[in-house]
Amino acid sequence: xxxxxxxxxxxxxxxxxxxxxxxxxxxxxxxxxxxxxxxxxxxxxxxxxxxxxxxxxxxxxxxxxxxxxxxxxxxxxxxxxxxxxxxxxxxxxxxxxxxxxxxxxxxxxxxxxxxxxxxxxxxxxxxxxxxxxxxxxxxxxxxxxxxxxxxxxxxxxxxxxxxxxxxxxxxxxxxxxxxxxxxxxxxx
Amino acid sequence: xxxxxxxxxxxxxxxxxxxxxxxxxxxxxxxxxxxxxxxxxxxxxxxxxxxxxxxxxxxxxxxxxxxxxxxxxxxxxxxxxxxxxxxxxxxxxxxxxxxxxxxxxxxxxxxxxxxxx
Numbered sequence: 142x143x144x145x146x147x148x149x150x151x152x153x154x155x156x157x158x159x160x161x162x163x164x165x166x167x168x169x170x171x172x173x174x175x176x177x178x179x180x181x182x183x184x185x186x187x188x189x190x191x192x193x194x195x196x197x198x199x200x201x202x203x204x205x206x207x208x209x210x211x212x213x214x215x216x217x218x219x220x221x222x223x224x225x226x227x228x229x230x231x232x233x234x235x236x237x238x239x240x241x242x243x244x245x246x247x248x249x250x251x252x253x254x255x256x257x258x259x260x261x262x263x264x265x266x267x268x269x270x271x272x273x274x275x276x277x278x279x280x281x282x283x284x285x286x287x288x289x290x291x292x293x294x295x296x297x298x299x300x301x302x303x304x305x306x307x308x309x310x311x312x313x314x315x316x317x318x319x320x321x322x323x324x325x326x327x328x329x
Numbered sequence: 330x331x332x333x334x335x336x337x338x339x340x341x342x343x344x345x346x347x348x349x350x351x352x353x354x355x356x357x358x359x360x361x362x363x364x365x366x367x368x369x370x371x372x373x374x375x376x377x378x379x380x381x382x383x384x385x386x387x388x389x390x391x392x393x394x395x396x397x398x399x400x401x402x403x404x405x406x407x408x409x410x411x412x413x414x415x416x417x418x419x420x421x422x423x424x425x426x427x428x429x430x431x432x433x434x435x436x437x438x439x440x441x442x443x444x445x446x
Binding site for chain 1: 341343345348362364366369381382383389404407419437442
């Protein structure tokens with residue numbers, strides 16, 4: 142950060158250009174790259190074309206990029222290949238701890254009707270034993286302790302691995318973990 | 330074991346932008362927040378359309394998606410003290426558990442959006 146500032150200042154005319162564009166605020170980009178994850182209301186929003194319609198008059202195109210989960214989406218934002226995206230609560234914490242150049246810009250508050258797994262009562266485990274829950278493979282969800290199945294380590298490159306067929310596998314506590322979206326079963 | 334998150338910890342979701350993007354184009358970030366906020370209001374009133382589009386995109390059975398959508402909330406709001414507090418609690422828990430190497434201060438990377446700006 143400091144070094145970056147120093148470089149900027151030492152670059153003379155470049156520094157002047159950078160400062161004046163900051164002062165103007167809005168030399169608009171040609172496109173805005175929005176990172177989403179499968180699902181949510183994004184498929185509907187994309188069909189409706191509302192985001193495109195808002196930005197096209199400003200000469201800005203919208204590019205949608207789908208990610209499997211939050212962490213790679215945030216990494217793409219960190220390195221500047223995506224501008225804006227939507228993620229859950231844990232990925233930004235890991236990203237911030239890793240020094241990612243990201244900002245929280247808005248929230249969608251939980252109304253408390255979505256999932257949680259709590260370790261408070263072992264006896265309640267019986268209720269979900271042998272039921273199926275859906276979860277992205279390799280998704281890091283320390284808040285879902287029963288459901289965090291550790292992926293097998295593989296030396297294959299990322300792209301190959303993604304093409305592998307995912308199977309449902311028994312998780313800890315005998316809960317069957319089935320991986321989204323290859324599972325067509327109903328989430329509990 | 331399986332519970333609603335209101336009984337355990339409310340798991341919020343976030344719109345995130347790159348630091349440089351926010352610094353260079355604050356008005357565009359506000360506009361993005363604004364358009365997703367208005368789409369969120371539409372989505373809250375049109376669960377069937379949201380579910381159909383989502384089922385098509387993911388290949389997941391429409392009945393399951395309907396249930397999921399009916400439990401969802403799409404309203405986009407500025408990051409307020411309550412959200413920061415809840416998110417900080419998650420961060421502190423992760424630090425305590427050693428999931429992250431050092432504690433982080435969530436509010437350090439919050440950009441305040443003023444709707445209508």
